[in-house]
Amino acid sequence: MKFFADTADVAELRSLAGTGLMDGVTTNPSLIAKSGRKMSEVIAEICSITDGPVSAEVTATDHETMLKEGRYLRAIAKNVAVKVPLTEAGLRTCKVLSDEGTPVNVTLCFSANQALLAAKAGAAFISPFVGRLDDIGYDGMELIADVVQIYDNYNFRTEVLVASIRHPVHVLQAAKLGAHVGTMPPSVIRAMMKHPLTDKGLEAFLADWAKTGQSIL
Ligand code: G3P
Secondary structure (H helix, E strand, C coil): CEEEEECCCHHHHHHHHCCCCCCEEECCHHHHHHHCCCHHHHHHHHHHHCCCCEEEECCCCCHHHHHHHHHHHHCCCCCEEEEEECCHHHHHHHHHHHHCCCCEEEEEECCHHHHHHHHHCCCCEEEEEHHHHHHCCCCHHHHHHHHHHHHHHHCCCCEEEEECCCCHHHHHHHHHCCCCEEEECHHHHHHHHCCHHHHHHHHHHHHHHHHHCCCCC
16 A cells, blocks of 8 residues: 655645655645645655655646646656546546556546546546544545446556545555555554554563663673
């Protein structure tokens, strides 16, 4: 399972990149706004932090302008994946850009029918938003199960990129379902590392080691 960091905070990204656990990055217009920086500059910097895919989202809503924006974003760096919303214009743009060899991440997916259309449009990634479905009382992971099954049925190459992840249980559930990628705030990846028994056990090991008076080096 690949782990993408869902942030445009370059300080957080540099810190996480040092763990070797970050396989790519996703951004969206809200995350770019939160960074307070010019989009092209922050995307270029993020692309220098990771060799993995960096999703940069168009903001137009019509196909012609989406296409221009997508080609502009793709030109920023070789590892830019262009993000488009799951609308008719977004799917049209996905098809054209994918046919040109540009990886496209189709985002704001909330149904299996939408995911089926994104795969037919040649998407490299589909981003079903599990957290936002959970937030309104739906079962986000049920969508992931449906999408993984449908993609397996037809051997689609589109990768299921689970998005809107809120906590480590979302990651665990997505991994058990066979999703290809999870994109999440760096805090979720760090939360996955933690267990109280690990901390307790390490403390006990080191206390016993200290009693030996030895040092390895
Ligand atoms: O960036 C795409 C997605 O992960 C954002 O989800 O619900 O945390 O805004 P959310």
